[in-house]
Amino acid sequence: MADHSACNPDLVLAHKFSEKIFTYTERDVAVYALGVGACGRDALDTDELKYVYHENGQQFIKVLPTFSTIFSLGVLPQLGAVPGLRFDKRLLLHGQQYIEIYKPLPANATIHNKITLAGLHDKGKASVLELETRSYEKESGELLSLNRISVFLRGAGGFSDPSKPFTYSNYPVNQTSMKIPKTQPFTVFEDCTQPSQALLYRLSGDYNPLHSDPMVGKAAGFSRPILHGLCTLGFAVRAIIKCICRGDPDMIKSIFARFLLHVYPGETLITEMWLEDLRVIYQVKVKERNRAVLSGYVQLHRLAASL
């Protein structure tokens, strides 16, 4: 039975989110890289050591483009206070993420985040809320990145006429659409997550107990705590940088991801990649269950000369 009081779209759309300041250091950058599996198989891997160590000092370490997703974490605690929006926070799942990187991220910075509502959709059994964070380097005022997060709020839909469900987006539909090719992938990369992966990844700032507390995992409908969607995305983009960008993280222009199914920490991720001009279409499967868990695309600035 639909809950017609779950959401009042007029109130939600009118809400103004507060701006957030976020400061990070080289240590946060390195902890994040380890959290998404950098050097997890080989501590001597020169493609990846640069994300955690530099011989001339930590200020020279490279930053993974997906680190920018951390900037938008400040939006999460605000969700519970949006007038007109009612949902059970235990049933919230990360649905999609869209990222644009405007310049390579510095190894340390203070970031000024401006948050706006980008979408709201009634899916009947759920509602989908989309929030955009534009992140500016405070010192220079330069725009570094945009992150659009879609959260899938199970049980919070059914607030509009089912024959014409409510839908609002402030961005072009083609930004979040793509098809997995039927051909063999251009390349494939296999990587193991560790049983402790979510416990390490959460140190980057997403402390939702869904990823650490067995009781909360069960209450959300899973047999145990699940991996953060953005951790799986970090593994996938790292695989793309390694295999397609030949280790150069600055080739990444934008990233789209749809989370299709949960991942349990300790599972093996197989990232399949197809190259279409400057676009890498990717799909991540969990080897143990042979199920697709994530798909999307990465838009590149250029191709590696050695490809």
Ligand SMILES: CCCCCCC/C=C/C(=O)SCCNC(=O)CCNC(=O)[C@H](O)C(C)(C)COP(=O)(O)OP(=O)(O)OC[C@H]1O[C@@H](n2cnc3c(N)ncnc32)[C@H](O)[C@@H]1OP(=O)(O)O
């Ligand atoms: C930096 C800030 C970070 C904040 C993060 C928030 C907290 C983090 C939480 C997590 O990390 S949770 C772990 C990662 N996420 C997941 O594991 C979710 C995996 N996906 C699923 O389990 C399922 O896809 C789903 C989301 C439960 C949906 O499956 P369901 O079978 O219920 O949907 P459908 O019947 O297929 O589709 C209904 C409707 O909804 C649309 N839709 C489906 N999936 C998604 C999605 N992932 N994102 C957005 N929308 C989705 C689908 O297109 C259908 O719409 P219509 O076509 O009917 O219009």
